[in-house]
Amino acid sequence: MKHKINYLGFLSLLAFISVLGWCTQNTGLYGFFGFAYYVRYFWVKPDEFFLLNVQKAATFAFMTEMIFLVPFMFACTYIYDSQRAVPAAFGLSFSTAVFAFTAALIILEWKERKGALSND
Secondary structure, three states: OOOOOOOOHHHHHHHHHHHHHHOOOOHHHHHHHHHHHHHHHHHOOHHHHHHHHHHHHHHHHHHHHHHHHHHHHHHHHOOOOOHHHHHHHHHHHHHHHHHHHHHHHHHHHHHHHHHHHHOO
């Protein structure tokens, strides 16, 4: 039987960017170490319900990013000069999307685990 690879685990490779931050003394790259959380998904078998949960979490994260981009654009334009406002707003909306995806996936997995335990 062929073992299916859970591709969500490959997000953990982004944690290696934090090592680059250590080498270059750029402390802004240390935030990428949070992607190490996704190592656990190499051991999760991707069944249909798991893929549905990932799809729901990704949809929620995408919509969160699109909704927050405009307020971040206004706020960053007010805080920074016009050249730094756009990259800062896109960076903030991307980090919000990553956080929303992770939080939504954790909540959906928790609900699935809670439902599976109540059926026993």
